[in-house]
Amino acid sequence: MASQSRKGGVFLPERRAAKAEPNILTKLTQSPIVSRGKRSACDAVSVTKKLIRSTGKAAWIAGTTFLILVVPLIIEMDREQQLNDLELQQASLLGAPPALP
Template identity: 55%
Template sequence: MEITPNHDAVEAKSARPVSFGAEDATRALGRLVAHTGKAAWTFGTTFLVLVVPLIVQLHREEQLIELEKEQLGVLAQPSAGGLQAE
């Protein structure tokens, strides 16, 4: 079976120039704003649920490490009470 072009057919609708009026532009802009808002909401909520607790935990661990270093520094210092020079 061979496919041959139909010369009697009218040109396809996509061959016509597309008219894009102000009403269409307004509708498209409204949809773009709505989808952008939904994406921003999703991103913000995900950030608050997943990333903020991670940042808080990392900050706590950092403070704990600093406290441990400080305590080790105090313990490592020689005591001055028994070694007084006369």
């Protein structure tokens, strides 16, 4: 039993010595083409993350600017239109000729 490792109540066999000749999978993963592809993929991921982050910041700036500048303008224009409609309705009820816009 001294040759077997014990972990969590289960006896595990000792690890075998590594083979001298690597298999096809290790040859492929260690090739320069694969390493260049991995490097390119990592670069693409980092560029994509930076692009998403900057796009999010731009969207935040555009959204807050819209809320601060454009929404009050839209509300004021709507109030003005309602006031004009009310004046036109009152003028028609009083019998005055409607004014041309």
